[in-house]
Amino acid sequence: MIGLEGGGRVSLDDFRHVALNEVGSTNSECLVRAREGDRGNLWITAARQTGGRGRRGRAWFSEPGNLYASLLLIEPAPIELLHSLPLAVAVAVHRAIRQVMPLAGAPVEIKWPNDILIDGKKTCGILLEGESLADGRRALVIGCGINIAVMPDEALYPVTSLRNEGASVSPDDLFAHLFLTMAETLSVWDQGRGVAHIIDQWRAAARGIGETITVNLPDRSLSGRFAGIDQDGRLMLDTGSDTMQTIAAGDVFFG
């Protein structure tokens, strides 16, 4: 058992791992297994994905050399406490990447809500997907794509890889770190009851709080001062109007 500040307890033995050579998407594979009755706490990793998915329906570059990993959770928390899970996931992945970076390496930061940047460039994307199963259970999948050795030539944002930033680690080694940091962080998160600890950790690792940012929403863009996040993990943007804008989903650009 891991017992941590937040009071939650998660046993490492609770988690199982299936390593695949090739799959369409590790997220989809988790959801298939959930529909087939899997009890959750199942990690699926793949050396390569043929249909890796990113946020907003984008494709995710999934060539061999990187880490493609998804964790299936079943009923991870009461629905009203679930909104903070993306922050906990970002904290866990941030810790895993920090652990494999050289000590004097470039800064590793979280970009709201849960991209991981090294030296301001995206090295990891996280896609959370949920589904109500036929038996009434709620399945939730946390999918992490971490650039280790390769990266796309073109992307919406500047991108980098761990190797580019001086880290020497294999997908298997990085997964071993992620397996532990995720279990530890979920223990602190404690089904949403430990959200205050998670928000503290998230803020300490966040990029750009206090700075001017632009947030692209589906129908418009908003610019203002990034004032932090609220208890529900929403981005607070001070646009100079009387009321603080709170944003649940969008793409952040700095400067």
Ligand SMILES: O=C(O)CCCC[C@@H]1SC[C@@H]2NC(=O)N[C@@H]21
């Ligand atoms: O757009 C993003 O930033 C999120 C990218 C998430 C990619 C990962 S790779 C492992 C898992 N399987 C998928 O199909 N997507 C996620």
